[in-house]
Structure formats: C-alpha cells, structure tokens
Amino acid sequence: MTPSNARSTLLMAPALAWLTALMVVPCGLILALGFFRRGTYGGIEYTFTLENFGLLLDPLYAGIFLTSARIAGTATLIAVVIGYAAAYAIAAAPRHRQPILLFFAVLPFWSNYLIRTYAWIVLLNREGLITHGLRMLGYEGEPPSMLYTEGAVITGLVYNYLPFVILACYAPLSRLNPELAEASRDLGASAFTTFRRVILPMTVPGIAAGAVFVFVLSIGNFITPALLGGGRFQMIGNLVYAQFLTANDWPFGAALSMALIAIMMGLLTLQTFAAEKGAGEAREAADG
Amino acid sequence: MAERTPASRVGLISVLILIFAFLYIPIAVLVILSFNAGGMPTAWTGFSVKWYGALLGNADILQAALNTLIVAVISTLIATALGTLLALGIETRRRKGRALEALVFAPMIIPDIVLAIALLSFFSLLKFPMGLHTIILSHVVFNLAFVSAVVRARLKTFDWSVTEASADLGASAFTTFRRVTLPLILPAVIAGALLAFTLSVDEFIIAFFTAGAGRSSTTLPMQIFAMIRFGVTPEINALATLVMIVSVTALTLSQRLNRGVIAP
Numbered sequence: 001m002t003p004s005n006a007r008s009t010l011l012m013a014p015a016l017a018w019l020t021a022l023m024v025v026p027c028g029l030i031l032a033l034g035f036f037r038r039g040t041y042g043g044i045e046y047t048f049t050l051e052n053f054g055l056l057l058d059p060l061y062a063g064i065f066l067t068s069a070r071i072a073g074t075a076t077l078i079a080v081v082i083g084y085a086a087a088y089a090i091a092a093a094p095r096h097r098q099p100i101l102l103f104f105a106v107l108p109f110w111s112n113y114l115i116r117t118y119a120w121i122v123l124l125n126r127e128g129l130i131t132h133g134l135r136m137l138g139y140e141g142e143p144p145s146m147l148y149t150e151g152a153v154i155t156g157l158v159y160n161y162l163p164f165v166i167l168a169c170y171a172p173l174s175r176l177n178p179e180l181a182e183a184s185r186d187l188g189a190s191a192f193t194t195f196r197r198v199i200l201p202m203t204v205p206g207i208a209a210g211a212v213f214v215f216v217l218s219i220g221n222f223i224t225p226a227l228l229g230g231g232r233f234q235m236i237g238n239l240v241y242a243q244f245l246t247a248n249d250w251p252f253g254a255a256l257s258m259a260l261i262a263i264m265m266g267l268l269t270l271q272t273f274a275a276e277k278g279a280g281e282a283r284e285a286a287d288g
Numbered sequence: 289m290a291e292r293t294p295a296s297r298v299g300l301i302s303v304l305i306l307i308f309a310f311l312y313i314p315i316a317v318l319v320i321l322s323f324n325a326g327g328m329p330t331a332w333t334g335f336s337v338k339w340y341g342a343l344l345g346n347a348d349i350l351q352a353a354l355n356t357l358i359v360a361v362i363s364t365l366i367a368t369a370l371g372t373l374l375a376l377g378i379e380t381r382r383r384k385g386r387a388l389e390a391l392v393f394a395p396m397i398i399p400d401i402v403l404a405i406a407l408l409s410f411f412s413l414l415k416f417p418m419g420l421h422t423i424i425l426s427h428v429v430f431n432l433a434f435v436s437a438v439v440r441a442r443l444k445t446f447d448w449s450v451t452e453a454s455a456d457l458g459a460s461a462f463t464t465f466r467r468v469t470l471p472l473i474l475p476a477v478i479a480g481a482l483l484a485f486t487l488s489v490d491e492f493i494i495a496f497f498t499a500g501a502g503r504s505s506t507t508l509p510m511q512i513f514a515m516i517r518f519g520v521t522p523e524i525n526a527l528a529t530l531v532m533i534v535s536v537t538a539l540t541l542s543q544r545l546n547r548g549v550i551a552p
Contacts, residue, residue, distance in 0.1 A: 004380070007461070011377030012388075015370040015432050019391060022429050023398075026406035033409060082307065089303040101304070103543060108311050110483075111535045112490040114509055115528040118516050119314035122321065122329060125520060129317060129329055162311065213397075220399035222493060227516060237401045244405050244497070254409070257402045264399065 027261075033254035042248035052255035061239070065259070068235040071150060071225075072218035075157035079214045080207060082158070083165025087206075090166070091173035102170060109163035117156050117227050124152055124228075148230030156224040161214040168210035172203040205275035212271040216264045236260055315532070322529045327522035339526035348503075349527065352511035359420055359495070359507060360488040363427035368481040370428070371435025376469070378436070379443040395433035403429070404497035411498065418500025423507065426498045427488045434487060435480035438546065442476030479546035482538045490535060 034052050037045040055061060090101045108116060123129050124146040131143040146152060176199065184194040218224075222237030231238070236256060243253025317329075322340070326333030343349050374392065378384060395403070407426050411418050450472070454464040470477075492509035499505040506514075508531060515524050 005382060008377040008381040011373045011380070013377075015374035015377075015436065016391070018370055018428060018432065019395065022407065022410075022425055023395060023403065024391070026410035027398075027402070029410055029413065030402070030406045082310075085303050086307040089300040089307075092300050093304070099547075104308065105311065107536065107539065108315065110486060110539050111315075111532045112509065112512075112528070114490075114492055114512050114516065115318070115532060116315070118512070118520075118524065118528060119318045121516065122318055122520050122525070123314055127329070128520070132329065159310070159314070162307075166307075216397070216399065220401055222401050223513075237399075240401050240405060244408060250409060253405060257399075257405060260399055260402055264397070268397075 030254045030257055033251050034258050036251045038249045038251050042250075044250055049251075052252045055252055056255060056259055061256075064234050064239055065236060067233065068219045068237075071153055071233065071235065072157070072215050072221075075154045075161070075218045076211050076215045078154065079158045079162050079165045080169075080211050083162050083210060084169045084203075084207065086162075086166045087169035087173050090170055091176070098174065102167070105166045106163045109160075109167075113160060113223060114227075116160055117224055120152065120156050120159065120228060121147060124155075147228065148232055150229070150233060152228040153225050153233055153235075156228040157214070157218045157221065160224070161217060164213050165210035168213065169203060169206040172206040173199075176202060204277070208271045208274035212267045216267060219263060220260045318525050319529045319532075322522065322525035324522065329520065339522040340530070342523050343526055343530070346523070348506070349508075349511060349523075351504075352506045352508045355420055355505060356489055356508040359423050359427060360485050363424045363431055363488050364481050364485045366424075367428045367431030367435050367484045368477060371432040371480060371484075372439050372473075372477050374432065375436040375439035375443055379440055379446070380448075392433060392436060395430040396437070400491075400493040404494045407494065408497040418498055419502075419505045420499075422498040422500065423495045423505065426494050427491060430491075430494075431484035431488060435477075435484050438480035438483060439473060439476050442473050442546065446473065475545040479542040482542035482545075486535045486538045486542075489531070489538075 033044065035048055035050070037047050037049045037051070039045040056065070086105060090098055090105065093101055121128070125131075126143040126145070126147070128147070130146065134144070180198055180202075181194050184198045185191070189197065219235070220237045220240075221235060222241050225231075225233050225235045225238050226241075229235075236259070240253050240256045240260070243249045243256065247253075321329055323335050323337065324332055325336035325338065327339065378388065378392065403426075407422070410416075411422055416422065451464050451468055454468045455461070459467065490509060492507075492513060495507045496510055496513070499507070499510065508527075512524065512527060512531070515521065515527075
C-alpha cells in the first residue's frame, strides 16, 4: 500500500464519520445547549442567554469548583510523588525485570474502576477490615470514620490513577542516559543536586503528562465522590450528573461540562508547554 | 541507570514492595473475602464458593452479564474494523494534520461524564429510543480510538516495502491487504480488540447515561454500582472477582500478543 491520500481518506472515512456523528456533533450540541435557557418545567427553552455561565460564578457553584480543584490537586500531588518514586524504582531495577514490573504496576488500571473503588469501601467502612484490625490491636472505642470523608475520596483517586502516573514517569526515566548522572556526580554534584538539576528536568514531560491526566480525570470524577464521599462531597462531576438526571437543568449542566472541557484544554496546553520546555532543558543539560 | 550502593538498592526495593502492596492489597482482600463462607469481612469462617453459586441464581445479574457481553462483543467488532482501517489510513497519509490527530485522540481523554451527557442529550433531542443499541453506538466511539492507537503503534515499525512488492507482483490492493498487510498486523489488531472488549465490559458512566429508562438494558457495571450503593455484600465480592478475572485474562492475552498495549 503506497502512500496515497485518496485511499487514506477512504480508509479513514468510516471511523471519522462515526466520531463526527457520535462525538463531535453531540459535544457541539452540549456547547450550544449552554447558551439556552432552562424551560419552566425542565426541558429547554430556545432563547439565547449567558446566564448559565454567570451561574458558574455563583458562590455555591464556584465553591464546588474550588472543592473539586482542591481534592483533585491533592490527589494529583500525592499520586505524582508516589508514582514518580515507583517509576524511579522500576527504572532502577535490572533491565530484564523492568517490563514485568511495569506490567504489574499498570495492570490494576485496566481492571474495573467501580470494583477498585468498591475495594476501598470494604477496607474503610465502619465495620470494615481496618476497624477490625484496630480492634485486634486492642482499640475499643467507636469505629473511626474513614469512609465518606475527603481523605477517602483522595485515597480512591490516588489509588485509581497511580498506575498511569507510573507509566508516564517511567517513559522518560527509562530513556535517561546514565552517563549524564555520572558526569554530574564526577563534577562534584551531590546525589540530591544531580537529581534536582539533571534527572528531574529531563523527566518533567512525564510528570506533566501524569499530573494533567490525574487532575483532569479527578476533577471531573463522578464515581469516586459518589461512592467514597457518600454524596457529602459534591464535585463537578456529581453536579453535572445531577443537572442531567435529577435537577433537570440541561443548559446549566452543559455549561458545567464546558467549564470542565475548558479546564482540560487549558491544562493540556500547559502540559505541551512543559514538555517543550523540559525537552529544551534536557538538550541543554546534554550539551552543557 | 548507574551502579547502586547496597543501601540505595534496599531503599528502591522497599519502595517497590510498598507500592505493590498499596496497589494489590485492596484487590486481594476483595478476592479473599469472596471465598469466605460466613460472608462477613471481619471473620474467616472457612472456604466456600457459595457466593459464586448465589450469583448464578440471581436473574438480574445473569441478565446484566448477558447485556454486557452483547454490548462488548458488538462494539468491539465494529470498533476493531473501523479502528484498524483508521490506523491504516492515518499511517499511509503523507501529512497528518493536527486536527486529525486531535480528533482521533479526543475520545481517549475527554472526561467520561462529558461524553456521556453529550450522547444523552444527542439521543434524546433526536428522540432516538435508547437501549443496548445506544450503548453499543457510544462504546464504539472510545473503543475505535483505542484500537487505532494500538494498531498505529504497530504500523510505525511496519515495513511498507513488502506491500509494494506485493503490488509490483500484480496483487490488487485488497489482495495485498488480505494476504500481506493483515497477517502482519494481526497480533496488534487482536490486541486492540481485546483491549476494546475489556474497556467495554468495564465501562460504567457512558452506559449508565445512554441505556435509557427501564431495567432491560442494565449492564454489569450498572448492576454493580446499584449493588454497591446498598453496602458491602459477599455477592459483590464474588461478582467483582469474576469481572476482574475476565479483564485480567483479556489484557494479559493482549499484552502477550503485542508488547506495549498495557506497558512497553
């Protein structure tokens, strides 16, 4: 099959048509819905308005955005620290063992999200395994409340997205030229300085990719706050869900989703920027 | 990486042990409890498979499992065909525009909840009746993106001169595809299909929003979500274990066929 744009277009056509009909058009529809008014009895009134976007600034909803950002940010920070450490340890393992270690680090990520979240309910609920373990150690008070807390939501998010951070950080770490670190040490840099000035800058693209992924998926998450937060922690994802399935305010739900997409696109742009900057610094380090 | 002192090696191994413990203990607890005769998380009262037996007697769960299988198989077949053609189309293109890359990449990164409500709005504004068929239509969207990503990765190292040789020897484009290209990329195509199958079996949010009203189109993740809301039960542990076995088997197969599907 020699390169031919006509044939290539023909090959791509069915998939692109599918994506257009069932992704581009529906997402465009959501974009449009955000500018309409909510009908008196739910439904949509087709008059142009910007009030759905104004509503995003309402202290109640702005507060939910801030809570979501705080929870997602904390989860991202923890996941990046743990994930980077794991990726570093895997990249430092003997070459022939790395693929299998990586496979097992990433495997949980591909199993059912609900089940992985449910596993934490089993551990954290009042009569769960952790309470039981504490009792065996002699603890006699009230069972600690661990489930339905912000900590539980953050733990669930870290647990679910950690494998991706490991994968994202492993890629640049495994490509790292060991001679660079050696050269740095030979020139008298301490291990910490070598890490901070040589290894870390070269792995920024991986960290950025992992961090953006965790943050975007966490801030729009709906399952984890619903199950581990017990509905006590409204996050944007739950708010969107409520607008469509209970409050019946589709235009506002659409505006909320657009805000989510805007956050995502903004972060992806930043990530591209970080990746380019990281690549530049890596070149500098390699040349210098 | 550079040579390491014994102390730093112990440190690195401890990090690995702690992280694998964090990743696998919650899952292991779930699996172990699914075999606990008493069903309580607090006391081990002997090994039993009775909770698995209970699943077989639960008509709702069996119906949900059948629905999941229908959705996963059909959406995987469509997505594999479309995704493979898409990958071939993109990789044989002289110039790949950014817009094309973004369009093909979007289904993998767009938040599920956004795609879910977009599809719900789309179907309901069109007054398109919803059910298993709308879940299938929706699952193809992200499945085809994943299949094409896996197949494209394979095509990056594909030696196109073999297809030129086939054409020079007089084979038609279709014959070349069927006899030369497809057999060479088949492991990647199957790996992509297995990945799509797993993603579809596990997918909850989009199915939840596009299933329409009524219980008849409930899938397993929807069933599990409903059960979890009532609390921890030994049946969920058993069901969760079975679903994980299916995912892990499909993915391990996928990985064996094609390094790099899950991890390089």
